[in-house]
Amino acid sequence: MIDVGGTEGGVRLRAPRHRVARRAVLWWSCQAASRVVVLLAAVGFGAWWSPFPNRALVIALIVLGVLGIGYVTVMPWWRYRVHRWETTESAVYTAAGWLSREWRVAPMSRIQTVDTARGPLQRALGLSSVTVTTASAAGPLTIDGLERDVAADLAERLTRTTQATPGDAT
Amino acid sequence: MNEFPPEEATAAPTPPPGPFEDWQRLDPKAVVASTALVVAPMFPIVAIMAVSDDGSTRTLTTAGVLLGVVVLTLVGSWLRWYFTRFRVTAERFELREGNISRSFRSIPRERVRSVDLTAPVVHRLLGISVVKIGTGQKAGSEGELKLDAISTARAEELRRLLLRPRAGTTPESATPPVADSAEETGTELARMRPTWYLYSTLTASLLLFTWAAVGSALSTLSDVFRALWAADTATDWLSDTASSVWTHAPLWAVVVAAVVTVLVGGLLGALAFSVEMWWGFRLTREGDATLRVRRGLLTTRAVSLERRRLRGVELAEPMLLRLAGGSRLTAVATGLEHGETSGRSDNKALLPPAPRGVAGRIGALVLERPGTLEDGAPLRAHPRVALRRRLSRVLLPALLLASGLAVAAHQSEVVPWWSWLVPLGTAPPAVVLAWDAYRNLGHGHRDEYLVTRYGTGVKRTVLLQREGIIGWRISQSPLQRLAGLLTVSATTAAGNGYYSVRDAEAEQGLSFAESCVPGLLSPFLEKNSEFTSESVDSLDGTSHERAKKRTDHP
Numbered sequence: 001m002i003d004v005g006g007t008e009g010g011v012r013l014r015a016p017r018h019r020v021a022r023r024a025v026l027w028w029s030c031q032a033a034s035r036v037v038v039l040l041a042a043v044g045f046g047a048w049w050s051p052f053p054n055r056a057l058v059i060a061l062i063v064l065g066v067l068g069i070g071y072v073t074v075m076p077w078w079r080y081r082v083h084r085w086e087t088t089e090s091a092v093y094t095a096a097g098w099l100s101r102e103w104r105v106a107p108m109s110r111i112q113t114v115d116t117a118r119g120p121l122q123r124a125l126g127l128s129s130v131t132v133t134t135a136s137a138a139g140p141l142t143i144d145g146l147e148r149d150v151a152a153d154l155a156e157r158l159t160r161t162t163q164a165t166p167g168d169a170t
Numbered sequence: 171m172n173e174f175p176p177e178e179a180t181a182a183p184t185p186p187p188g189p190f191e192d193w194q195r196l197d198p199k200a201v202v203a204s205t206a207l208v209v210a211p212m213f214p215i216v217a218i219m220a221v222s223d224d225g226s227t228r229t230l231t232t233a234g235v236l237l238g239v240v241v242l243t244l245v246g247s248w249l250r251w252y253f254t255r256f257r258v259t260a261e262r263f264e265l266r267e268g269n270i271s272r273s274f275r276s277i278p279r280e281r282v283r284s285v286d287l288t289a290p291v292v293h294r295l296l297g298i299s300v301v302k303i304g305t306g307q308k309a310g311s312e313g314e315l316k317l318d319a320i321s322t323a324r325a326e327e328l329r330r331l332l333l334r335p336r337a338g339t340t341p342e343s344a345t346p347p348v349a350d351s352a353e354e355t356g357t358e359l360a361r362m363r364p365t366w367y368l369y370s371t372l373t374a375s376l377l378l379f380t381w382a383a384v385g386s387a388l389s390t391l392s393d394v395f396r397a398l399w400a401a402d403t404a405t406d407w408l409s410d411t412a413s414s415v416w417t418h419a420p421l422w423a424v425v426v427a428a429v430v431t432v433l434v435g436g437l438l439g440a441l442a443f444s445v446e447m448w449w450g451f452r453l454t455r456e457g458d459a460t461l462r463v464r465r466g467l468l469t470t471r472a473v474s475l476e477r478r479r480l481r482g483v484e485l486a487e488p489m490l491l492r493l494a495g496g497s498r499l500t501a502v503a504t505g506l507e508h509g510e511t512s513g514r515s516d517n518k519a520l521l522p523p524a525p526r527g528v529a530g531r532i533g534a535l536v537l538e539r540p541g542t543l544e545d546g547a548p549l550r551a552h553p554r555v556a557l558r559r560r561l562s563r564v565l566l567p568a569l570l571l572a573s574g575l576a577v578a579a580h581q582s583e584v585v586p587w588w589s590w591l592v593p594l595g596t597a598p599p600a601v602v603l604a605w606d607a608y609r610n611l612g613h614g615h616r617d618e619y620l621v622t623r624y625g626t627g628v629k630r631t632v633l634l635q636r637e638g639i640i641g642w643r644i645s646q647s648p649l650q651r652l653a654g655l656l657t658v659s660a661t662t663a664a665g666n667g668y669y670s671v672r673d674a675e676a677e678q679g680l681s682f683a684e685s686c687v688p689g690l691l692s693p694f695l696e697k698n699s700e701f702t703s704e705s706v707d708s709l710d711g712t713s714h715e716r717a718k719k720r721t722d723h724p
Contacts, residue, residue, distance in 0.1 A: 010677065010697050011677050011680050011681055011684075011695045011696070011697065012676065012677065012680065012695065012696060013644065013680065013694055013695060013696075014694060014695065014696040016694070086694075088693055090689075090690075090693070091690060091693065091694075093693075093694050097645075099647070099648050100645065100646065100647045100648065101645065101646050101651075102643065102644065102645040102646075103642075103643075103644045103645075103694075104641065104642065104643050104644075105641055105642040105644075105690060105691060105694065106640065106641040106661075107640065107641065107690055110640035110641060134640045134641055134661065134663075135504075135640055135663035136640055136641065136661035136662055136663055136667045136668060137666075137667030137668075138643065138659070138661050138666070138667035138668035141641075
């Protein structure tokens with residue numbers, strides 16, 4: 001582990017050690033695709049029903065389509081590069097986001113609950129999300145797109161560790 | 171379930187040890203109080219009807235309906251009273267209630283975070299109080315148990331019993347009579363000064379609130395009038411007078427008169443409201459453990475806060491109040507309602523809006539620090555890039571709008587040529603606000619407290635106990651990344667749930683977080699020169715194995 005020793009400057013956050021499952025890219029792509037399809041359908045519907053032949057709407061549709069394709073292809077891979085997680089004996093550390101990024105740290109001693117959640121799509125892909133909550137209303141850490149076994153194991157391990165450490169600073 | 175105590179037990183002048191050990195009922199007067207709440211608004215209606223009575227059957231019917239409502243309410247609140255029982259055992263506080271859907275709630279006494287007493291006017295006349303017992307759970311009603319109502323003396327007793335640091339688990343040791351008399355007095359930290367009403371009158375939210383209240387009251391009244399056709403002539407007269415004034419007086423006079431009426435009315439209303447809110451305000455410390463705020467003219471409120479639940483304080487200065495040199499002081503504590511979700515902030519107020527110096531001094535007293543909150547090293551200012559961000563945030567939209575309007579004016583006759591000047595005109599005040607927002611940014615330490623300051627509409631200074639920090643949330647938008655800034659948020663169980671240092675220079679922000687809670691963030695920091703972040707395991711299975719190994723064998 002790197003010891004920064006409280007030095008001023010020259011410090012930055014390093015990425016957490018573990019990536020999520022590669023299939024998470026597929027999961028994110030599906031989510032993105034469904035979003036884009038809904039949006040395009042709405043605009044397309046508007047263009048079709050529009051009382052006068054509206055070229056602007058058609059152009060908007062094309063632009064949105066191109067942007068949507070870009071979103072569906074780029075965003076999941078970008079996320080896959082960013083989303084990472086790590087646990088040490090004293091803390092859980094996650095990174096998430098793509099354009100905007102967010103890093104969260106929660107000490108083991110302050111963890112209250114550990115949940116795993118699997119939506120239908122995640123289940124089909126054999127993925128799981130792990131959510132770690134603390135006493136703060138603002139502090140849950142979520143690790144999306146974990147391999148199912150990894151998630152179950154992680155949740156079990158975190159639960160065991162947190163049961164051993166009392167107190168949650170409420 | 172135990173047998174209920176005989177009535178004498180509650181009326182006895184000296185309660186036996188463990189006074190709430192057996193199942194207790196609410197005070198029967200609560201039935202009267204809750205019925206009175208329903209009945210009171212009916213009096214004006216009945217009175218108006220009696221006055222404008224034309225001998226029709228409508229009056230009788232309405233009276234009958236109202237009587238029915240009264241009876242129903244009476245029965246309903248009697249049933250509620252009959253089925254509600256509570257008790258305090260050595261370990262737990264238990265509450266049974268409900269006649270149709272019965273509920274039983276039992277919470278460990280150590281989870282009780284706050285016990286608040288409220289007495290609206292009717293309750294006060296009857297000598298009873300509503301007791302709210304907060305457990306600090308997130309979900310609003312889930313976390314709060316309400317006893318409506320028990321006699322004020324017993325409510326006091328219950329409050330003291332529940333908030334006493336648990337010396338032992340036996341009820342005998344939990345109620346030493348000596349401590350009661352000592353706590354009765356408490357140490358006074360602050361009490362109301364008449365000039366402070368002016369500060370609370372200034373608080374803009376109060377102004378708005380007053381107008382909302384007046385508006386809703388007026389619309390209710392007009393509904394009543396309209397429903398009864400009682401005021402036809404009055405409204406005719408009013409509108410006649412209004413229209414004659416309107417047509418005969420010059421326009422500017424009417425406008426000025428309207429504005430003056432609104433302002434004066436608003437100010438008077440706000441003054442009345444703040445007197446009602448803050449009359450008889452006292453902040454006391456009882457023993458070592460509890461802070462207590464008591465206030466209210468018509469409705470009295472008494473909020474208790476355990477010292478160990480207090481994680482810090484917040485100084486909030488809304489713009490108007492800030493210009494007058496005033497500030498509000500609120501508690502950052504666990505177990506109080508969360509500001510963002512509830513919008514109700516009055517139960518975390520430690521002080522009415524007061525001069526900034528006083529607020530700082532009382533804040534320091536509350537945190538048991540010498541001097542005032544302002545003492546100590548000045549807060550660290552944020553880099554100039556943060557100012558640029560704030561400036562561009564206000565100026566870019568104005569410029570875009572101005573250029574858009576200029577183009578539009580050039581293209582069409584409808585848009586007047588000077589229209590692009592309007593958004594530009596908003597630029598100077600916007601620049602002032604941006605500069606103010608930048609100047610207010612700051613962060614630092616005050617001993618065991620993290621300090622962050624931000625905001626321009628409401629300038630906030632938060633002191634958060636470093637022990638109360640239970641994690642970090644660090645975020646960076648693409649624009650922040652370009653500027654080399656990030657936002658560091660300390661998460662906590664108290665108050666809002668998190669407090670942010672906005673737009674800190676990246677390295678400063680990180681080392682600040684690390685110095686606030688040494689050791690929490692350091693394993694995840696690296697020197698800029700060392701480029702090790704890409705040492706990531708590509709196979710999830712192996713990485714997982716390694717993680718496990720690292721956790722098990724540090």
